[in-house]
Amino acid sequence: MAPFVDTGDEHLKDVATRVRIFRAAFEAWEDLHGVASGDQVGFSNILQRLRNPGNSAIDIRNAIQVYDEFRYYVNRLGITLFSGTNLAFGDHLLLHASFYKAGRGIVLTLGDHQVYMVLTSIRAFRRMGCTLPIEIMYLGEEDLGEEFRVMLEEIPGVITRDLSIMVDDQGWELKGWAMKPWAVLMSSFQEVLFMDADVLFFVDPETLFEDPQYQATGALFFKDRNLGREEKRKWLKKVLPSPISGKVKENRLWTGESGHMQDSGIVVIDKWIHFVPVLLATRLNGIDRDGNSDTGKKGVYEMVYGDKETFWLSWEMAGVHDYAFHSGPTGILGILKEPEAERSLEPDGGAEETDTQEEDQSSRVSAKVTKAVSPQNHTACSPQLLHLGNTGRPLWLNGWISQNKFSAPNDVDIDNFQVFLKEPVKKNPSSKTEMWELEENNVCCLTVDSFTEISKDDKHALEVMILLAKEYEWEV
Template sequence: TIKVPISSYIKGMVSWIAMILFVIYVSACILLLPIRLSGYQWNHVFSRYVASDHTKQLSMNSAIDFNDIVADLKMYSLQHSQYLEEKLFSRWIHREMAKTLEYFSRQNNLKGIVICTGNGHFLLTLVALHALQSIGNTMSIEVMFSTSTDLSASNQKLLTNQFPAVRLVDLSTIFNDSYLELRGWEIKPFAVLASRFQHVLLIDSDVLFLEKPSVLFENELYLRTGTLFFYDRLDLSPKALRWIRSISMKSIGTIPHRTQESGVVLIDKGRTLMGLLSTCKLNEHEQRERVTYKHLHGDKDTWWLGFYLLDMAYSFIPSRTASIGHIHRHTVCGHILHLDQNHQPIWWNGGLFKNRYVNTRDILPIEVWLEEGTWTLAIYSCLINHRQKPRSFNQYQRHLIENYTQITKHVYNIAPG
């Protein structure tokens, strides 16, 4: 028998332990590294932030010229300096920075749906979730809000009980809510930014689909640019156009003259993170209160504008709007309907009520649809098109509409009939 000196045995054990610890250390480092997503590191903007004296001074200075912000955004898209990161984004950071960083270090290549909600339109959110089940959606869903003032604890519990697979996210645990105050339209781009999905389909609570929403991710325009936007009914006002030109004199793209409808927005964050950050910047508290919302209607046109300011490509579905509803004196009255590139109905917003702001008992009779002609916009909008006749829905679409009607009546406790 060969006897091994105890000292050699101990040295061997120490070497093995050291090797095991080294492997564990390397593995942990790899696992903790933010996943690199199509060339962008998600925590690039936030992970290097430290509360330096310079940053604190920037946070105290609220009189930064808006044109300087636009110039800084464009410069940052070309040169990711820590100075510009702190100047542009430091006030978004949650006071416990780790809470913000957590959301920018666990990204993936998944596709999913994001819905923003609050107490005021909570029932619409329940309708939307039931409707997505009805159409056979298989994508994961995140529902976002900001603080229990925005969505009460009882409503949070109700939603999670009815939809246990849906992930409910309080954005005030991720971002600095005392600065951003995300209570309205402005929450939407930040919800996309915070989503765990790389490919995000953002929808409003009153959006209903006439085909599976996942088909939008297959659209050639989305595949080309990593974005997909839809037009609204109105053109941009001359005042808005003048303001946009005044802040984007060096931008080389073309300004769309039609306003954007932000009821449905598709974003590939892996390819378009800089554009999304730019859109978020336009919607942060200081900028929206001081500048952006004085020229634009909420978040709508900040989506394409955030990309335009950085000379980044973005895509609009080229077809114009349509109306969905019933025939009334040679017009189709109801809600705005959106078409795909083949001019076929794909989604509408406004839900199933004629006007939910006036009466949540008066269900809209949906019988036909009509491509855009001349709109008469009011509490109850109507569309006339002398070149076309109203069109009927196919059997599948009629089935969906009937299901959505029954879902709405059930959620709002409306008697059948």
């Protein structure tokens, strides 16, 4: 098997080409062996079947030789592409089979300094009725101490697992953001809702598994802020085998709207359906992640912003186009800055006040939307990114509740959250004014022409989160 092209765009194109070959070969190999029975997948003994007494000795010999060659090819290609998985399973057939009808669950990665955020988040959505099992992945004792693991596992349905003993990171180091796809892959569930440690939900997270876009594709992603203008069309043409999919041509990196497409704070993936793209995401966050100035190697994180773009990119590189970006808008939650012009208190679009109930939250109440007389003059600033449901109500929040997520939330008050602003679906291509402005300490300001007052139900959800967070004696 020929060595990979060394680095950069050409290397990723080489990887993508081989992954597509592997996907086809692996599916054929699995179809040959797999036997589904109830909630499990077994494997038939192909060699025994090839020794059919009705076949001649020559036919048996030839068939077995072809089988041996195919087995070598599939396994060698899998090891070459995805060597990091060998420590835990050794065989990709066994790894994939372990996901069959393995249920749904929530997966997180965290270390000691994120424990109180996660305790708060889990307790909050447990109160919303979420009973999904939870697996928390960490990297050894130094990452998440025993005392904290005990605290986490006191919550029913929560277990902690050491990811460091599941991944072979020889030649590179598993750390930070790169843990995310590895945690998704190595979790025991078939259907995974991965969430960052600083994510907070306004609804039961289990409802995301029932989202129509997830049901249709088996992979649901969320958009990042439409921040800055950056075109990477030429780069995508170099990385992706032809033909370029329609989804890529709608992607912000292709259109030039922004270099930021995905917020990986939440991903929802059916691993039985999307096994190979998840494998590829681990590679892009593994051996291909970092560059090396001494050797001239260019890493994935030098081409895109961290892990977040590697999810949809892995699907496209693998030739899999069944994924969706959630259709709800992004936005910001906080306090409205003093507007530049007078505003009307009529709901957005005139006198019509719409019911803003979330489909899965029947207790949602309607809220007034305030629209400015002149456009682009309502601003709110926050380090958090708000994701809204398809009806325009808050769904989840990325970035915790404090201005500094690594400080104790003693100064956090419900009055910090009065309104939310929605990002427009697309930028105005003729406007040179950016709707997002990046300030110090990861604070972003969004300026749009309307805002929505927070509803009583969403305010109550935030109050619960704040009270739960303040129960802990934060060690910062």
